[in-house]
Amino acid sequence: MTGSEVSPSFRLAYVPGVTPAKWVRIWNERLPDVPLTLVPVPAAEAADVLRGEGADAALLRLPVDRTVFSAIPLYTETTVVVVPKDHLATAVDEVSAEDLADEVVFHPLDDVLGWDRPPGRPALERPATTADAIELVAAGVGVLIVPQSLARLYHRRDLTYRPLVDAPQSSVALSWPEDATTDLVEDFIGIVRGRTVNSTRGRTASTAQPERKNPDAARARRKPAAANPSGKRTRRTGGGAGGSGGSRGGKRGRPRHR
Secondary structure (H helix, E strand, O other), rough: OOHHOOOOOOOEEOOOOOOOOHHHHHHHHHHHOEEEEEEEOOHHHHHHHHHOOOEEEEEEEEOOOOOOOEEEEEEOEEEEEEEOOOOHHHHOOOOHHHOOOOOOOEOOOOOOOOOOOOOOOOOOOOOOOOOHHHHHHHHOOOEEEEEEEHHHHOOOEEEEEOOOOOOOOOEEEEEEEEOOOOOHHHHHHHHOOOOOOOOOOOOOOOOOOOOOOHHHHHHHOOOOOEOOOOOOOOOOOOOOOOOOOOOOOOOOOOOOOO
């Protein structure tokens, strides 16, 4: 088999907290002959994976370098504070930054909210990962501020979370190298944008043209057959102008009497 005969495939990178299952299911329904491979990547490495051609597209967190990548924003997440279940914050529906003034707030090195310094008191050291910070919260050492999807991803029975009203938010986008907008990338764009399989903008839509209809023939088919006063259909004759009654000046078309 030559290189040109290799079956196509699509590689989709995704960062922690993003759940591509719905789009993958639609892809498998529409393009069953094109395997979709999921490539989990840390949030900070998603752009490098695309640059290095380790994936065809990625579900990642904004911002991205728009001089290199195209991006379609998909949604913006609620920011939450993760606390132990017996924390005072659990008594309210939402928390403000001011409420955390006396709390140790962890700022992991893989933070995706992009702020220089979270509210509250900084920890002596920054945890290496969000997962490490979750363990410290469970130990009762402090609290953690993350997008809601990460709070769900690292869920523990002894922890809960509340929305933080005055904090930066994280937006998720579909992104790909601008100079590598392939047909398969266009297919996935159509899926995440909710286009149907028959959408004229989707590459997978059928390209067959509808059969052209002859309007005169269609009208002829719809025209009802003539009827005589008795309600019976009359037989068309070859020379009648309308196919019913008699023709002017001739005997053709007259009913035969028996």
